[in-house]
Amino acid sequence: MNCNQIIIPLSIHNQMVEHGISTLPYEACGLLAGNQTNVQSIWQFKNECKSDRRFFVSKYNVERTLNRINEEKQDVLAIYHSHPFTAPIPSTLDMINHPDTDIKMIIISFKRGSPTVRWYRIRDTNYEECLFRIESSR
Template identity: 55%
Template structure:
């Protein structure tokens, strides 16, 4: 486990978990942006493949979202997605398709109730779990 610590405000964490829950049984995805290691914004993205084990978002949708993030002078801190029925561990598919080693991966698993969330840094074919904190508002 890495010493890097990320902070997510409770309201953003709740929005992310609810977005995943409302899209079950399919995976859902989005971006978390902010400054340094503090999440300030959430960007829900539509999973265009309606799959229980994959997500896909059009390049144009991602580019438009990135423009909005840049306008706020934030940076993408993580891509989040859900695992409706499996553990919150990156699959080989998740790792292979992860676009940028500078952007973390957050996975929410609905295999249990309440859901379990894990934050990872992906480096090549390996991943390292990071600590994150949910900040009470």
């Protein structure tokens, strides 16, 4: 998948940001799924390590969620996580642990108080910012 513009419904964008707010001061994490470049669902995880610098989700919880996404006939489009106190830029650890170059990384930063959301394509230890568009429900 390249860095084509991604479309996310406003309701899902808001759920993702609210998830980040609700887990402060720890990082939030989850998945966005859909088809091609259209986000259709959000899958929130519990950060099992309760850290403001990293997140961890057990293999069991990830696999269970991936099976449910597959049952919905969707693909994982992005992994999101929050940065409670740092900028919305992938850290070295974020890039090293990113599982798949076809899946985008979203970072929600609360460094400046109000949330800042950025989408990235990760390749090894490099990143490229991707465009996204938030659409109101039709």
